[in-house]
Amino acid sequence: MAAGDNQDLRGPSAVDHVAEEISKLGPEHPPTAEASTNVSMVRSYRKPVVSAVAPLGPGMPETTRPSTELDRKEAMHEERALLLDNNITPPNVGNAYQQGDIDSLPDEEAPVQSHDLPTEGAPLLTPSSGGKSSQQELHQKWEDAVLEGRILTTWQLETKTLSKSSAPLVLAFFLEYSLTVASIFTVGHIGKVELGAVALASMTANITGFGIYNGLATALDTLCPQAWGSGRKKLVGLQTQRMVFFLWTITIPIGVVWMCADLILMRIVPDRDVAVLAGRYLKILILGAPGYSFFESTKRYLQAQGLFSAPFYILLVCAPLNAFMHWLFVWKFNWGFNGAPIAVVITDILLATSTLAYIVFRVGLECWPGFSKRAFQNWxxxxxxxxxxxxxxxxxxxxxxxxxxxxxxxxxxxxxxxxxxxxxxxxxxxxxxxxxxxxxxxxxxxxxxxxxxxxxxxxxxxxxxxxxxxxxxxxxxxxxxxxxxxxxxxxxxxxxxxxxxxxxxxxxxxxxxxxxxxxxxxxxxxxxxxxxxxxxxxxxxxxxxxxxxxxxxxxxxxxxxxxxxxxxxxxxxxxxxxxxxxxxxxxxxxxxxxxxxxx
Known part of the structure; x- marks a missing residue:
């Protein structure tokens, strides 16, 4: 899954035409279980590139709304690389790609004709000056390519893909880690008791709250990308809805524990003052728990679509604001110790609302199925x-x-x-x-x-x-x-x-x-x-x-x-x-x- 790359798209290509022709071979939505027995894995195959660009394969919509222009360009670039690696792109098209001369590619309206495959290494679909190829022949050749395992990837492509998608994640995780550190740095200057209290509260919150949210949300690391890879894009949004409601349900017992944290910690920690302050920190922190769990779920919703830079952009705004609010509330407004958890709560709410705004106004609702009672079923x-x-x-x-x-x-x-x-x-x-x-x-x-x-x-x-x-x-x-x-x-x-x-x-x-x-x-x-x-x-x-x-x-x-x-x-x-x-x-x-x- 790769992040965006600045490859120029200046004109239509024969591959785009091939993708369009193949996409016309099946219905817009995945077939029923009864129909799928006739096409084997073909109906379940979707191009595993990272952005919302029209996937190759029967049964997919012809076009999809790109998440961002940068992601669209990168996805198209990776699609071409995958087609070249598997000898599906015609040789003359492949040469043009390799030389970067996209304008010289065959026009989108050029006729396409399929040919027999004499060897496994021959191109799957090649343009010809003859008439338009039959839908059954195109369908059969695509099916054969998938069933024979000819849609493969390479070490070079995977290395590039994983490296590009990992880079923004490293920055995002460092910024996210700074959210907790801000409380320790700010409150630590008040006194030893306050420093011990915020450290104890952070440890308790990690074990009894944030760690639980993160662990449970890892289910989306499986469900959302697999749904995206299979082409069931609305299912990506549905699974995310389920996780959000599930985590909000889990917030109830977490909130009960945090409300009683001072009483629990006083039985564990010998210093009563530290336990009381840590309990106060956690009681305030409850207000930000729904926002934090929403962010953890929707972050994976974006990552499943290959938008690994999105959480980084959001945290790039929210992390400095978090540090500023800690200084403002603790020192400028003289709220003291209470200012730190209040800043964290506001930051959690900002993370949730910023992610929602990014999805609605930047990404679009392509994977959003709308609110449905199905979100409360099949958990x-x-x-x-x-x-x-x-x-x-x-x-x-x-x-x-x-x-x-x-x-x-x-x-x-x-x-x-x-x-x-x-x-x-x-x-x-x-x-x-x-x-x-x-x-x-x-x-x-x-x-x-x-x-x-x-x-x-x-x-x-x-x-x-x-x-x-x-x-x-x-x-x-x-x-x-x-x-x-x-x-x-x-x-x-x-x-x-x-x-x-x-x-x-x-x-x-x-x-x-x-x-x-x-x-x-x-x-x-x-x-x-x-x-x-x-x-x-x-x-x-x-x-x-x-x-x-x-x-x-x-x-x-x-x-x-x-x-x-x-x-x-x-x-x-x-x-x-x-x-x-x-x-x-x-x-x-x-x-x-x-x-x-x-x-």
Whole structure:
């Protein structure tokens, strides 16, 4: 799934004509189950490029409204590349594409005639000076190409696609991460109690709220791209509606917990003042929960259509406003501690309204089915993916938060060093996580398009990118080990601890990146259940016991705490790689078809 590219479109092409002719072969909407038995996978195939441009394949509408001009140009460019790679584009058209001479391509009205395919490498459809080809022959040749697996992708195309879609995600996730950091930076200058309270509130909110929203919403990483890849565009909007209402329903028990947070935290945290302030922060934060959950759902709605830059543009506006409001409310208006959660609430509401406005005025309602009672029906397939997705995310979030809790028993310096290491780990995680999100959307789209071989290629490219990112992160941390600690603290003891532990963190960067990207591939396949089981087992049956026994039993202290996490990430990487190598990708295609048909 790629973001936009500035390729010039100055005239019609023979490929456009071929796409138009093929699109006329089937009805505008997907056929019924009875009809689909006659056309096999043809009716389920849709061109797996990333933007809302007319897909190739029978049974699709002739044209669709482009999301943006930039996305339209990029989608057309990638479509041509895919056609060239599979020898479907006529040679003379392919040469013109490669040379960039689009104006020299055959006119859209030029007649097209199909020919027999003497070899597998011959073009599927070639223009001719003869008469117009018959619809049955065009249909049969397209069907043969899909059934014979001739609609493939390449390493080069997947590398370019995943790289382009990952780049804006990295920036978007950094901006999103800054939303929470703003509270800590702003409130930290009020006093130690306030700093401890906002840190405790943020940790509680992540475990009991935001982590739950993010985990459950990963179901859309499967459902929306697979629906988009299959050409059922209205189903993308319907699945998003279901998730929004589902998350709003989950907000009720989350709100109850946050309303009682001060009473709960006072039984856990020895400092009563910190617990009371943290509870107040969470009570105010409840007002922004519906907006945050809406943003997480609609963000995936946009990503499924290949609009990976959209969340970045939205956060590029909202993140600076969030920082400004923190300063304005806390210091300028003298609201003190209460100003921080109020700023977060307003930011969450802005994220939701900005995303909605972007969809309505910039993207269009091509994938929006309108409000329907169907949004409250057939939740079971969504929940079957959402619960394991929740386990995948929540298991890791809670495990790392527990490390911070355990480090507090080692002393103040160790707790401070652990906080800095946790922040560094969160920052380096944004890059592999961006590749993971890009891969899950790309692979899910290809699976929805009934192209398992192309999905395998994309998964292999994702694996290589994960290794490159992991090694790069490790090298950066090692080379900057004497510089990074001083960016966070001036305490000599804490700086020494951080510098000593950075090589340990660098050592597991590779496993962290690989495990993260494997989870993304699993989401694309709709195999969140496997990832959920593996994550829970690795962290709570292996990592936590190793961390506690080595940190306190062997007196390895922070080395021991991070040793357990390193072992867990290594196990997650190995187990999920083995599963992906042995899994039945065709079954994922059938599962996707079943979900889309019953959508």
């Amino acid at each position: 079971r397939p969504m929940i079957q993916l959402a619960i394991p997705g929740f386990l995948m995310v929540e298991a890791e979030i809670a495990a790392f938060e527990l490390l911070s809790l355990f480090s507090s028993f080692l002393g103040t310096s160790y707790l401070a060093a652990e906080s800095v290491l946790f922040t560094l780990g969160a920052l380096t995680f944004q890059t592999p996580f961006s590749v993971s999100v890009s891969a899950s959307n790309r692979i899910a789209s290809l699976i929805g398009a009934s192209l398992p071989d192309a999905a395998k290629t994309s998964a292999r490219v994702t694996g290589v990118m994960a290794v490159i990112v992991g090694v790069t992160n490790a090298m950066l941390m090692i080379s900057l080990r004497d510089i990074l600690p001083s960016l966070f603290t001036n305490d000599a003891e804490v700086i020494t601890l951080i510098a000593q532990l950075i090589p340990v963190m660098a050592a597991f960067q590779l496993f962290d990146a690989v495990a993260c990207c494997c989870n993304g591939i699993l989401r694309g396949l709709g195999r969140q259940k496997v990832g959920g089981y593996v994550q829970v087992t690795a962290y709570y049956a292996v990592a936590i016991p190793i961390s506690l026994s080595t940190a306190f039993g062997l007196d390895w202290r922070l080395y021991g705490l991070w040793a357990g996490v390193s072992v867990a990430l290594f196990l997650v990487s190995c187990v999920e790689i083995i599963f992906l190598y042995r899994t039945d990708w065709e079954k994922s295609v059938e599962d996707a078809k079943s979900r889309n048909e019953n959508g």
